[in-house]
Amino acid sequence: MNVPTMADMMAQGKQPEVLFWVGAAGSYDDRAKKITKSFVKILQQANVDFAVLGTEESSTGDAAKRAGNEFLFQMQAMTNIEILNAYEVKTIVTCDPHSFNTLKNEYPSLGGKYKVYHHTQYINKLIADGRFSIEGENLKGKRLTYHDPCYLGRANDIYETPRDLIRRLGVKSTEMKRHKSTALCCGAGGAQMFKEPEKGDMDINILRTKDALETNPEIIATGCPYCNTMMTDGVKFNLKEDQIVVKDIAELIAEANNL
Amino acid sequence: MEKIIPNIFFAFILIAGIGYFVMNVRKLIRNIKLGKDIDRTDRKPERWKNMAKIALGQYKMVRRPVSGVLHIVVYVGFILINIELLEIVIDGLFGTHRVFQPLIGNGLYGFLIGSFEILALLVLVAVIIFWFRRNIERIKRFMSAEMEGWPKNDGNIILYFEIVLMTLFLVMNATDTPFQEAGAGNVISQFIAPWFEGVSDNALHTIEKSAWWLHIVGILIFLNYLYYSKHLHILLAFPNTFFANLDAKGQFNNLESVTNEVKMMMDPDADPYAMPEEGAEDEVPEKFGASDVTDLNWVQLMNAYTCTECGRCTSSCPANLTGKKLSPRKIMMDTRDRLEEVGKNIDANEGQFNPDGKQLLDDYITREELWACTSCNACVQECPVNIDPLSIIMDMRRYLVMEESAAPQELNMMMTNIENNGAPWQYSQMDRLNWKDE
Numbered sequence: 001m002n003v004p005t006m007a008d009m010m011a012q013g014k015q016p017e018v019l020f021w022v023g024a025a026g027s028y029d030d031r032a033k034k035i036t037k038s039f040v041k042i043l044q045q046a047n048v049d050f051a052v053l054g055t056e057e058s059s060t061g062d063a064a065k066r067a068g069n070e071f072l073f074q075m076q077a078m079t080n081i082e083i084l085n086a087y088e089v090k091t092i093v094t095c096d097p098h099s100f101n102t103l104k105n106e107y108p109s110l111g112g113k114y115k116v117y118h119h120t121q122y123i124n125k126l127i128a129d130g131r132f133s134i135e136g137e138n139l140k141g142k143r144l145t146y147h148d149p150c151y152l153g154r155a156n157d158i159y160e161t162p163r164d165l166i167r168r169l170g171v172k173s174t175e176m177k178r179h180k181s182t183a184l185c186c187g188a189g190g191a192q193m194f195k196e197p198e199k200g201d202m203d204i205n206i207l208r209t210k211d212a213l214e215t216n217p218e219i220i221a222t223g224c225p226y227c228n229t230m231m232t233d234g235v236k237f238n239l240k241e242d243q244i245v246v247k248d249i250a251e252l253i254a255e256a257n258n259l
Numbered sequence: 260m261e262k263i264i265p266n267i268f269f270a271f272i273l274i275a276g277i278g279y280f281v282m283n284v285r286k287l288i289r290n291i292k293l294g295k296d297i298d299r300t301d302r303k304p305e306r307w308k309n310m311a312k313i314a315l316g317q318y319k320m321v322r323r324p325v326s327g328v329l330h331i332v333v334y335v336g337f338i339l340i341n342i343e344l345l346e347i348v349i350d351g352l353f354g355t356h357r358v359f360q361p362l363i364g365n366g367l368y369g370f371l372i373g374s375f376e377i378l379a380l381l382v383l384v385a386v387i388i389f390w391f392r393r394n395i396e397r398i399k400r401f402m403s404a405e406m407e408g409w410p411k412n413d414g415n416i417i418l419y420f421e422i423v424l425m426t427l428f429l430v431m432n433a434t435d436t437p438f439q440e441a442g443a444g445n446v447i448s449q450f451i452a453p454w455f456e457g458v459s460d461n462a463l464h465t466i467e468k469s470a471w472w473l474h475i476v477g478i479l480i481f482l483n484y485l486y487y488s489k490h491l492h493i494l495l496a497f498p499n500t501f502f503a504n505l506d507a508k509g510q511f512n513n514l515e516s517v518t519n520e521v522k523m524m525m526d527p528d529a530d531p532y533a534m535p536e537e538g539a540e541d542e543v544p545e546k547f548g549a550s551d552v553t554d555l556n557w558v559q560l561m562n563a564y565t566c567t568e569c570g571r572c573t574s575s576c577p578a579n580l581t582g583k584k585l586s587p588r589k590i591m592m593d594t595r596d597r598l599e600e601v602g603k604n605i606d607a608n609e610g611q612f613n614p615d616g617k618q619l620l621d622d623y624i625t626r627e628e629l630w631a632c633t634s635c636n637a638c639v640q641e642c643p644v645n646i647d648p649l650s651i652i653m654d655m656r657r658y659l660v661m662e663e664s665a666a667p668q669e670l671n672m673m674m675t676n677i678e679n680n681g682a683p684w685q686y687s688q689m690d691r692l693n694w695k696d697e
Contacts, residue, residue, distance in 0.1 A: 033694040054691055058688065069660045071520070071521065074521040078525055101509040106513060150509075154508055154637065154639075154640050182637075189634050195670050198583045
């Protein structure tokens with residue numbers, strides 16, 4: 001894959017249109033890497049002039065902040081802001097709602113002011129600008145249900161944007177009983193991704209997957225790498241991995257367009 | 260002289276009732292002010308709009324339609340029937356009887372009282388359904404562990420109060436012979452009046468007067484009950500929605516004290532051996548995060564007093580739904596209980612807090628509860644009066660991590676990884692772009 005870095009761009013004296021913030025999950029997690037690649041293919045098909053930070057990218061500090069480590073968060077934030085500002089970054093797009101929320105809401109008061117897009121917002125913008133369209137028939141008629149990531153939905157009131165894209169896929173989409181502002185968390189937020197859950201009757205992702213299974217889907221769609229992991233585990237727990245796939249919206253769009 | 264004794268007595272109980280209430284409100288304000296300062300006076304138009312929509316307009320109540328609609332009935336009934344209170348107070352002070360009737364004419368008076376009577380009946384029905392839901396149907400969110408004892412009794416006492424007050428209002432109207440004879444506004448009470456057939460005029464008058472007195476005394480008692488009850492929300496819902504957070508729910512505040520320290524650490528020109536500025540050595544270093552109520556800000560403390568313990572937060576909390584110990588409602592109740600304890604301590608020690616060896620953390624809220632939160636904001640979303648339990652959970656986590664270094668082991672590993680590799684997992688930062696070639 002040809003993915004330019006900001007350093008490459010700078011060496012050529014160029015300033016890309018948008019910085020793609022890949023995030024730690026998107027860079028290292030095997031499942032999330034597929035989302036990253038799908039989104040890159042979309043950017044390339046739309047001829048978007050983009051770049052990544054590559055080895056200069058570091059954790060946004062989101063997980064540290066939610067775990068209560070404000071020191072580590074602000075160290076990360078200020079280091080990242082120094083790099084972003086040095087490259088004169090104006091616009092950022094990311095596939096991770098946690099990075100999205102932190103960059104958009106928590107960086108400005110520390111000196112990092114950017115226009116930040118979640119990838120579903122950015123793809124919608126590309127479509128609105130006439131630079132990209134979803135065409136394929138690959139997913140037509142498939143039964144799909146969409147899981148709202150908390151840090152996209154409740155945290156930032158973005159409910160319709162991902163649904164706008166889903167409607168363009170031609171799938172048969174059904175809402176879970178808990179959706180939009182009443183959606184149930186996948187269980188990974190607030191740094192839970194990195195620890196064992198507290199004692200209880202069951203894990204949160206199992207309950208959330210139950211919500212999804214009630215709609216009898218072939219596809220569970222989401223827009224967050226952590227939700228993806230949690231829902232995938234939930235599907236496996238229910239021994240449904242042969243019948244149900246968990247996919248990010250970016251992956252579905254890439255699939256629809258045969259990318 | 261003899262004739263005005265009841266009026267003097269009325270004035271006395273009115274002043275005593277309101278006086279005691281004012282005293283408690285002042286205590287309430289003092290307790291809330293024990294919290295740290297936070298500026299919530301910006302964006303005023305948005306704040307007024309929020310208050311009008313959420314507190315006055317009950318906008319978030321109907322997220323649950325059954326309890327929402329019933330609540331609106333009781334709320335509208337409560338507000339409107341209190342207009343009648345104005346007449347009662349004037350009658351009581353000056354010994355008049357239904358002073359507004361001749362003033363505004365039978366037509367309008369009848370219309371008003373008629374509407375009140377209908378509302379009173381609707382309130383009665385709603386309150387009885389509420390009682391049924393709590394005690395017979397035993398709806399799950401009222402059965403949690405933190406609802407045993409006083410919170411459960413408090414809920415029922417409020418309902419009994421309302422049943423008695425509404426009944427007294429209707430009986431008072433039904434036994435008021437001139438009012439029944441005028442035939443204006445007795446829409447409901449005309450059906451109650453026949454129950455008193457055969458009762459002598461004198462006895463009827465006594466019943467009416469007794470109902471009248473019990474009604475006003477009941478209202479004064481109820482007013483003073485508020486301070487000791489979760490029913491305080493009928494007052495605090497208004498300031499609470501006004502001062503609520505207006506930023507995106509996902510946006511957590513950046514601690515300024517930390518920003519200053521981090522800036523200093525990252526400043527290559529900073530001299531680590533520099534002498535502190537004049538007077539700086541006397542300053543007590545700020546505590547990071549919260550371990551007791553006085554570490555929280557006043558909005559969080561007001562939140563605690565505003566909580567009605569309805570449990571909509573807890574019944575939507577993913578941790579609670581999967582059987583974990585966390586209940587956002589309990590976080591609010593614990594905060595209120597501890598704040599009350601601190602307030603009583605101050606009262607008992609001539610305005611000074613006498614250290615009692617207790618704090619909000621551990622003595623009220625356990626670490627297990629705090630670590631079970633996914634920060635998903637469901638509790639914040641659900642609260643009908645914009646209480647933010649998540650902010651308290653986060654401030655307490657900050658204390659655990661930054662003051663006590665007491666995060667769960669796995670989270671410590673995650674944080675070490677972020678510190679060393681710039682990612683929560685143990686991968687080299689140099690491998691960040693490997694995905695493009697895989």
